[in-house]
Amino acid sequence: MTIAALILAGGKATRFGGADKAFVPLHGRPLIAHVLDLLRPQVAPIAISANGDPARFIKFGLPVLPDAPDFSACGPLAGVAAGLAWAKRVNATFLLTMPVDTPFFPATLVADLSPGPSVAVYAGRQHHLVALWPVSFLPALEDFLHRDAKYKVRDALTLCLARPVHFTSSRDPFTNLNSPADLLPFG
Template identity: 40%
Template sequence: MKQPIGLILAGGQATRMGGGDKSRNDLGGRSILSHVIERLEPQVSQIVLNANGDAGRFDDTGFSVVPDSIDGFAGPLAGVLAGLDWAAAHGASHVVSVAADTPFFPCDLVPQLILAAEAQDKPIALAASPDPVKGMMRHPTFGLWPVNLREDLRAALLGGLRKVVLWTDTHGTAQAAFPAPVFDPFFNVNTPHDLETARGLMEDL
């Protein structure tokens, strides 16, 4: 498999952060988004951002910005579809998605997702990490997605489907398990309290 395109999902409404682009909040003197880019860029062939509204607010990144093609803030799958459509137009076979509010995700995310898909012979791979109460938990915004499933995804979204795993499980999904020795690497910043927690974690890195 060729190196996939990286897709940063920044299309949410950030209601629990009071709106706006939560990925622009400061974390260790830089935005959360800059940490996400720093981790993703070495692992992919190029990066595209999924975001709705004025694309010009991301001009400073230098990346293409693609909005959801499904109206009504249809969730992360709509962002994945936008990325898959962009990737198809640029001759890519796969996309790896990451969330724009998750600054500590693994630096080997992409190769581990590819290895999981190949080893388990599945078209889609999702990241997972251990939860002390719930056991191994999948993270559906961190996935490897084949471009050739984009029309099936489009039909599912137009039919009203919104939950990621309800669609992925119909096609077969590999799981790439990542350890969480100190804290969950997929910790994401949803609230002001989460942002303060992330700042504390940054000091411990």
Template identity: 40%
Template sequence: MTTEILGVLLAGGLARRMGGGDKPMRTIGGRTILERVIARLEPQCDGLILNANGDPARFAAFGLPVIPDGVADFPGPLAGILAALDWAAANRPDVSLVLSAAGDCPFLPRDLVSRLHGALTSENAELAVAASDGQSHPVIGLWSVGLREQLRHALVVEDVRKIDRWTARYRLATVTWPVTPLDPFFNANTMDDIAEAERLAALDGG
């Protein structure tokens, strides 16, 4: 376990390309995507929380604190990350870093936290994000609780909505993962993706 790193699962998407509902509640190989994400991250983090808006009761079965966005009318992952940083500051003063992960990525790497934290330290960076196949995945990263007021200012005052616009202001470490036998950051956005995820789950050991 990596201590003092809290994990937040970003589950705020509306799954419009799947006809609505919560993407993380879709099932792959008999388990919900969210179950798979939790199983991957729980051993790597010192606690998990879930960022989602709307009725938190729909996630009650998972037994995680459900944290809504604290910035009104802001659809996007930066608002979820800020909500997690605020929650950590209020409830987990021992936590200095928060790992964010998309709630619709069922095959996250088992060394996600250790490699991101290692890069953050070795490169003397302020933030760290994951990458694969030549593409950065800024939703999946390590964030310093100490930057939360700067993030709030960027969101509320400057209307910064894209994660990479914000991360560009800081020393950023990018860690790349291989994509064989599968891309660990595959995310399920459409019903076709769900079918592909069923195939990938077999490669990933179910």
């Protein structure tokens, strides 16, 4: 099993006033740097899912994958589809997806989620985008995105038969930092 990883950094960040969430500072460093610090010891290769000018990520030295035009209105599943296509090109069999606003995940995440397909669950809450997707799922995901107008990540995970992996700790390791107020406890 060969695993590649995709940092999902393409959200609109409306609760951050439209700021590029990947570059929102936490402890003086951008969120994406925190995510990379935890991912790099666990998995390679790594890519970034983001639209717009890819040059803003140049200092990270990673491929930047835009959404395919066919799926531009499909939310984060467009990023997952682009990531699966890239993972296939780099001969990976699974793709780990990680939202850029989730900088506190376990240093053992890849091992914990293996074997895939799988999805992280904490305290009964499924974290849909912290998942290990089989690269072979790409054609089924593309078909799903072409025919289903809802584009729910949960439904795509069900379709690929992702098993839930339950995590326990004193705090949610998949906490999303969605607004400036979410950063305050970690300041």
